[in-house]
Amino acid sequence: MKLLFFAASAQWAGRRELELTLDRPVTLASLCRSHPALESILLRREGLRVAVNQEFSTFDAEVHDHDEVAFLPPVSGG
Amino acid sequence: MTRSPSCLPSAAAELLLTREPLRLEEALSRVGGPGHGAVVSFLGCVRDSEDGRPIGAIDYEAYAGMAERQLALILRQAREKWPGLRAAAHHRYGRVAAGEPSLVVAVSTGHRAEAFRAAQFIIDRIKEDVPVWKVGYEWVR
Numbered sequence: 001m002k003l004l005f006f007a008a009s010a011q012w013a014g015r016r017e018l019e020l021t022l023d024r025p026v027t028l029a030s031l032c033r034s035h036p037a038l039e040s041i042l043l044r045r046e047g048l049r050v051a052v053n054q055e056f057s058t059f060d061a062e063v064h065d066h067d068e069v070a071f072l073p074p075v076s077g078g
Numbered sequence: 079m080t081r082s083p084s085c086l087p088s089a090a091a092e093l094l095l096t097r098e099p100l101r102l103e104e105a106l107s108r109v110g111g112p113g114h115g116a117v118v119s120f121l122g123c124v125r126d127s128e129d130g131r132p133i134g135a136i137d138y139e140a141y142a143g144m145a146e147r148q149l150a151l152i153l154r155q156a157r158e159k160w161p162g163l164r165a166a167a168h169h170r171y172g173r174v175a176a177g178e179p180s181l182v183v184a185v186s187t188g189h190r191a192e193a194f195r196a197a198q199f200i201i202d203r204i205k206e207d208v209p210v211w212k213v214g215y216e217w218v219r
Contacts, residue, residue, distance in 0.1 A: 006141055007211035054144035070141055077169060077210025078122045078181045
């Protein structure tokens, strides 16, 4: 699976992208707990939104190996 | 042939996410038409200062694919609320110089009240839900 880190979340995770292989579906929250680079993300969970396959989702959502997950700090476009 | 922006919708993009400079006329060419008495347009432009310090430009980052999907969703929601609405929303990302627009929204409806409301709705929703971020400033000494 592919994880994408946007804006400030790229600094928190120390990277802009991460490729992982999932043997079985897990919730996004438990995935974050199981990977060192993602723990810093979980600490900033408040105010942080997530997207699965380019749609807003939650940390409780189950994610699969073919999914694209993105971490989205509060947007500031316009 | 030159014509006023609001005769008939053209082939310009209804929604656009681009690194290129935005053009108001392009958004306006998507709206208007017979029975559309009100055309409202909005430009969100980069200010020349941030926290009192002068800046020359803002760098915007975008989650391009999702941003386009969100723009499409927002325009669809607006059309559900105001049937018959025509609307275009164009957002720029990358480096945008002070004074230049980073967002252009154009709408048209039969009458002005709903045109203003629809434009406000679309702009507010973009500010909430389109994954675009200001990630840096070009400071001016």
